[in-house]
Amino acid sequence: MSTGDNSLKRESKEEKKKVSRRAPCCDKNLVKRGPWSPEEDLKLFSFVQKNGHENWRNLPKQAGLSRCGKSCRLRWINYLRPDVKRGNFTIEEENTIIQLHDTLGNKWAKIAAALPGRTDNEIKNVWNTSLKKKLLNFKRGAKNYYQSKESISMMSSTSSSSTTTSNISSLGKRSRAESEHDVDVPRGDDSYVPKKPRESCWDVPGESKSNESIKDISRNSSFSSNNSSTVTDNADQVFNHAHQGDTIRSSSEDDRQSMDSFFDFSGFGIGLNTLEEVSKPDFIPDIDPLEFGVESWNMWEGLDDTLIQSDPVQSFQDGFDNNNNNEEVDLMRWYQLLENELGLGVTEDQNQQEKKSSKESEPLTVAENHDEIPLQEP
DNA sequence: AACCATTACAACCGCCATGGC
DNA sequence: GGCCATGGCGGTTGTAATGGT
Numbered sequence: 001m002s003t004g005d006n007s008l009k010r011e012s013k014e015e016k017k018k019v020s021r022r023a024p025c026c027d028k029n030l031v032k033r034g035p036w037s038p039e040e041d042l043k044l045f046s047f048v049q050k051n052g053h054e055n056w057r058n059l060p061k062q063a064g065l066s067r068c069g070k071s072c073r074l075r076w077i078n079y080l081r082p083d084v085k086r087g088n089f090t091i092e093e094e095n096t097i098i099q100l101h102d103t104l105g106n107k108w109a110k111i112a113a114a115l116p117g118r119t120d121n122e123i124k125n126v127w128n129t130s131l132k133k134k135l136l137n138f139k140r141g142a143k144n145y146y147q148s149k150e151s152i153s154m155m156s157s158t159s160s161s162s163t164t165t166s167n168i169s170s171l172g173k174r175s176r177a178e179s180e181h182d183v184d185v186p187r188g189d190d191s192y193v194p195k196k197p198r199e200s201c202w203d204v205p206g207e208s209k210s211n212e213s214i215k216d217i218s219r220n221s222s223f224s225s226n227n228s229s230t231v232t233d234n235a236d237q238v239f240n241h242a243h244q245g246d247t248i249r250s251s252s253e254d255d256r257q258s259m260d261s262f263f264d265f266s267g268f269g270i271g272l273n274t275l276e277e278v279s280k281p282d283f284i285p286d287i288d289p290l291e292f293g294v295e296s297w298n299m300w301e302g303l304d305d306t307l308i309q310s311d312p313v314q315s316f317q318d319g320f321d322n323n324n325n326n327e328e329v330d331l332m333r334w335y336q337l338l339e340n341e342l343g344l345g346v347t348e349d350q351n352q353q354e355k356k357s358s359k360e361s362e363p364l365t366v367a368e369n370h371d372e373i374p375l376q377e378p
Numbered sequence: 379a380a381c382c383a384t385t386a387c388a389a390c391c392g393c394c395a396t397g398g399c
Numbered sequence: 400g401g402c403c404a405t406g407g408c409g410g411t412t413g414t415a416a417t418g419g420t
Contacts, residue, residue, distance in 0.1 A: 035388070039405085057405070073406075074389070109408060120408070125387050128410095 025069040031060075033068075040065060044072055045080050078119045085117025097123055097131060140160055217243055 032040075047063035053076065056069035065072060078084070089097070093115055098315065100111040108120035108127075 033390075055405085068390090070391095070406085106409065121388080124409075129386055151414095203382075323382075 026070070030066070031068045031071070032066045033071070036067075036079075040067065044075060046077055048080070074121075078121045084119060089118075093118065094126070094131060097127060098135065101127060101131075165176070247303055276334060 036044075043063050043065055044067075047059065052060070053073070055061055056073040057068070058068045059065075059072050060069055063072070067075075096114055097111055100107075100114055104110050106124075108124045112118050112120040112123050
């Protein structure tokens with residue numbers, strides 16, 4: 001076959017492709033785009049409540065909206081639908097997302113199916129803007145922790161000399177260059193702290209997002225009634241109510257913040273195979289945080305933040321030195337659990353031996369080396 | 379106060395799956 | 400089986416809000 005034939009064939013194929021290419025669902029010049037106004041929300045909400053949504057393509061026309069049907073559908077599903085749960089994600093929900101993402105990948109719709117009231121879009125956003133980074137920090141922390149731990153073991157077993165100090169530093173510390181080459185971490189440092197989430201235009205002052213949204217109003221005021229006047233009246237009520245809008249602090253903000261501090265170890269955590277975009281050094285233990293379950297996460301959350309965030313190695317050592325403190329005992333147990341999970345476990349006997357040998361040889365204690373093993377960049 | 383960087387989230391885009399004809 | 404319309408999904412973008420300097 002000649003090259004001319006080939007080009008003809010290719011052209012006809014492309015032509016066919018061009019011809020068969022579906023026309024856009026709506027004329028972008030004729031439909032409105034961008035953020036939805038309260039009036040539009042009101043129209044859509046009222047219409048769907050009254051008539052349902054059998055055909056999204058025709059809906060805008062029937063509802064008096066100059067929007068693409070697809071846009072209406074999205075707005076309804078992601079925002080106006082009565083059973084959409086607003087507000088911040090709970091720890092349990094975030095844990096579920098992490099678990100499911102680990103097994104399903106970016107199957108947001110499937111993940112959303114496991115979280116009633118949450119939309120795939122919302123979950124996707126939370127993952128991309130928050131959870132992914134938190135887990136990244138968590139993972140990075142594991143690296144620091146185990147590096148530090150490793151260096152302590154080395155010191156103990158070799159009756160370290162003064163030269164060890166610098167070794168510890170180099171092992172435990174992440175260089176600036178290293179930090180700056182990390183993937184997807186804002187500001188190139190280790191201190192990612194999510195900002196306060198933005199409030200929706202429908203949020204009501206003094207109420208949580210989830211308490212007094214348009215959806216709840218609809219539920220509480222017989223919005224589902226077939227009586228059109230009732231629908232309209234209630235829709236007006238929604239409209240008026242919603243536009244008292246002012247920024248508020250959601251009731252679950254505390255949950256969010258505690259979760260943030262929970263995750264924001266800024267250098268303490270565990271490996272995750274869910275973050276495929278993160279290049280993993282071989283020596284980083286790659287365990288699945290999902291193994292811990294909600295109870296374990298909650299236990300973490302219950303721990304003193306300073307214990308977790310300031311210096312896990314210190315905490316680790318303190319655990320041996322002060323077993324009377326329940327929290328520290330728990331922490332110690334958790335570390336052991338973690339180590340066992342990682343297959344890097346230091347057994348109880350080894351711990352005792354290590355402690356003993358370290359006392360005998362009197363190396364620099366972790367406490368003394370505190371400044372030498374910074375887990376956070378200043 | 380102004381500017382800039384960053385974040386969170388709503389919305390859009392394009393592709394794919396499905397079902398009816 | 401092919402075509403078409405529609406809905407669903409995941410990736411990406413746009414932008415308001417926020418915080419830091």
